[in-house]
Amino acid sequence: xxxxxxxxxxxxxxxxxxxxxxxxxxxxxxxxxxxxxxxxxxxxxxxxxxxxxxxxxxxxxxxxxxxxxxxxxxxxxxxxxxxxxxxxxxxxxxxxxxxxxxxxxxxxxxxxxxxxxxxxxxxxxxxxxxxxxxxxxxxxxxxxxxxxxxxxxxxxxxxxxxxxxxxxxxxxxxxxxxxxxxxxxxxxxxxxxxxxxxxxxxxxxxxxxxxxxxxxxxxxxxxxxxxxxxxxxxxxxxxxxxxxxxxxxxxxxxxxxxxxxxxxxxxxxxxxxxxxxxxxxxxxxxxxxxxxxxxxxxxxxxxxxxxxxxxxxxxxxxxxxxxxxxx
Amino acid sequence: xxxxxxxxxxxxxxxxxxxxxxxxxxxxxxxxxxxxxxxxxxxxxxxxxxxxxxxxxxxxxxxxxxxxxxxxxxxxxxxxxxxxxxxxxxxxxxxxxxxxxxxxxxxxxxxxxxxxxxxxxxxxxxxxxxxxxxxxxxxxxxxxxxxxxxxxxxxxxxxxxxxxxxxxxxxxxxxxxxxxxxxxxxxxxxxxxxxxxxxxxxxxxxxxxxxxxxxxxxxxxxxxxxxxxxxxxxxxxxxxxxxxxxxxxxxxxxxxxxxxxxxxxxxxxxxxxxxxxxxxxxxxxxxxxxxxxxxxxxxxxxxxxxxxxxxxxxxxxxxxxxxxxxxxxxxxxxxxxxxxxxxxxxxxxxxxxxxxxxxxxxxxxxxxxxxxxxxxxxxxxxxxxxxxxxxxxxxxxxxxxxxxxxxxxxxxxxxxxxxxxxxxxxxxxxxxxxxx
Numbered sequence: 001x002x003x004x005x006x007x008x009x010x011x012x013x014x015x016x017x018x019x020x021x022x023x024x025x026x027x028x029x030x031x032x033x034x035x036x037x038x039x040x041x042x043x044x045x046x047x048x049x050x051x052x053x054x055x056x057x058x059x060x061x062x063x064x065x066x067x068x069x070x071x072x073x074x075x076x077x078x079x080x081x082x083x084x085x086x087x088x089x090x091x092x093x094x095x096x097x098x099x100x101x102x103x104x105x106x107x108x109x110x111x112x113x114x115x116x117x118x119x120x121x122x123x124x125x126x127x128x129x130x131x132x133x134x135x136x137x138x139x140x141x142x143x144x145x146x147x148x149x150x151x152x153x154x155x156x157x158x159x160x161x162x163x164x165x166x167x168x169x170x171x172x173x174x175x176x177x178x179x180x181x182x183x184x185x186x187x188x189x190x191x192x193x194x195x196x197x198x199x200x201x202x203x204x205x206x207x208x209x210x211x212x213x214x215x216x217x218x219x220x221x222x223x224x225x226x227x228x229x230x231x232x233x234x235x236x237x238x239x240x241x242x243x244x245x246x247x248x249x250x251x252x253x254x255x256x257x258x259x260x261x262x263x264x265x266x267x268x269x270x271x272x273x274x275x276x277x278x279x280x281x282x283x284x285x286x287x288x289x290x291x292x293x294x295x296x297x298x299x300x301x302x303x304x305x306x307x308x309x310x311x312x313x314x315x316x317x318x319x320x321x322x323x324x325x326x327x
Numbered sequence: 328x329x330x331x332x333x334x335x336x337x338x339x340x341x342x343x344x345x346x347x348x349x350x351x352x353x354x355x356x357x358x359x360x361x362x363x364x365x366x367x368x369x370x371x372x373x374x375x376x377x378x379x380x381x382x383x384x385x386x387x388x389x390x391x392x393x394x395x396x397x398x399x400x401x402x403x404x405x406x407x408x409x410x411x412x413x414x415x416x417x418x419x420x421x422x423x424x425x426x427x428x429x430x431x432x433x434x435x436x437x438x439x440x441x442x443x444x445x446x447x448x449x450x451x452x453x454x455x456x457x458x459x460x461x462x463x464x465x466x467x468x469x470x471x472x473x474x475x476x477x478x479x480x481x482x483x484x485x486x487x488x489x490x491x492x493x494x495x496x497x498x499x500x501x502x503x504x505x506x507x508x509x510x511x512x513x514x515x516x517x518x519x520x521x522x523x524x525x526x527x528x529x530x531x532x533x534x535x536x537x538x539x540x541x542x543x544x545x546x547x548x549x550x551x552x553x554x555x556x557x558x559x560x561x562x563x564x565x566x567x568x569x570x571x572x573x574x575x576x577x578x579x580x581x582x583x584x585x586x587x588x589x590x591x592x593x594x595x596x597x598x599x600x601x602x603x604x605x606x607x608x609x610x611x612x613x614x615x616x617x618x619x620x621x622x623x624x625x626x627x628x629x630x631x632x633x634x635x636x637x638x639x640x641x642x643x644x645x646x647x648x649x650x651x652x653x654x655x656x657x658x659x660x661x662x663x664x665x666x667x668x669x670x671x672x673x674x675x676x677x678x679x680x681x682x683x684x685x686x687x688x689x690x691x692x693x694x695x696x697x698x699x700x701x702x703x704x705x706x707x708x709x710x711x712x713x714x715x716x717x718x719x720x721x722x723x724x725x726x727x728x729x730x731x732x733x734x735x736x737x738x739x740x741x742x743x744x745x746x747x748x749x750x751x752x753x754x755x756x757x758x759x760x761x762x763x
Contacts, residue, residue: 068419
């Protein structure tokens, strides 16, 4: 590109001792230097608008006592964060979030891997099964939330009805903190297990057949091959799935919001027994309109997600270690 | 060359979009100067934002016919909660509100504390919209602390008591609307009858939810959660303490069906005959009919007695935000929509109970009966209840949030087994946190 442009810029035969570059010439040199940046610019500009700017602006807002509609919010420095760290409701909601996250993600990923293993065996109508497990994901989240909240109704819910017919005592899925977490985790698992299973399945199908064949010749059974061939090679996929479900799990919002008996409530139950951090954040920002405090919550949640995703990455890496030491 | 230009154009385009997006967030607040009224031939477009059912569908074309230069766009939202959030966000953003913005009573306190963002209707409203048009308590509740009138009242929700005749009969209680009045005379007599009912029926619930009764009781007090200086009164307010003691005592005696109002379980509770009495503001009759269904027709009754006198629950106001470009025209529309004649039409359309003295005197309203409630003269009954309402209680900022997000959950916690003392502490702590 440079050569063509230079040739155009200096017509043959006209050679001057000190050629002053013309406008065209200078522009074309700029073109070479600037164009690459401009080509990649759209991504960075869009990221700047929808990603970086909100992130930084949230950090800025978190330094104020900012009530929605305030004309002159008070600058209070790090007071929001100080208050947040002493806020029992925040820690309570964080505990809820982690509890719901663990109750959903751990069984979800284990079941997803097992489901994927089942689906990768030779089945009649394989596509049908694969589409089938993705169906819950295709359904509307809000509709699912409302249906599940009904199923887990403490008085007239179907689940308690079933429990009573088999002679067990009904569970108050709303009032009991652990029971409410279980109910919400079931909601989450119902939706996401199939989705994760399909991702894992895709990775399983990509494992070269030769490896399995070689293991088979070496006399490895199904379980052994699964543990020593399949699982290690799934490592990158498992890391990906774990991190995405961590991010999703720590931001869980719709399910607990819809699980509350009171329509439209962000309270997460009578004593916040299933109020998650995002629900608390939402309540602070859009129900109490305390934008500064809500921004502080958002930033702390962001940092927690970064840390937990990092820990996850290390742990998953260790669990599914690549067995190619010997080379 | 061309690539450079293209790149530059793209970059510029994106930057412009970014600036445009950023500009939307800004939006300055207009000054308190009131724009002049438009000339009679100037074409004006007004927007009107309401939620659920106001019964304005037929009124809007009528107004446009009367004022050929005005075109009205009606923005209707389904639910009150999301509507209020949307309104507060637009109020904070400084743009996006309609010329006429409806505000529900429960969210009025948040608006009144930001009264600088609304026009004073006594300044821009037409002369015929004088205070004597409304019930005085409804009119006064639309004023901020300094007496600035933010909203014209639309409908109201005077309280009465609904009860199940068949369940009363089964428990040996009187069933005639006149005979039950003594049961509903005071909260003490009401809860005492409830305790009796629980005993005689072997543990059946007397009312639907503790929070529903508690809200009605607190609304009757001269001072609510906040006093006129916006100071939290909860810990020192004897009326609130007494109400708490009475309601939680009733919960302890098994009088509550422990259902969260408006939840699915509550809806099922109506069909399952889970409770015998229900606090019934005028608009609740429709809810009862809808949820209890035709199978229970004739079993429900309503009487013009309410423990502790009268009370009001619900009803809305129409406001004109300073964001409006045509405030005088918006105020004129607001005054027209809240005039007695129009309120009667709205009542006929959607059952919104009028708050205007003349409308309450109209034979159309007074002769209204309801077959579902055994042919009760509900028009006359609720007019009588509306007149029993005392002067309005001052509601400070966050009043609605305290009621919905602190009190109701605290009472629910007591219904779920928390001790009344712990529940009270939850209420006090929660209210303090919100009021800080």
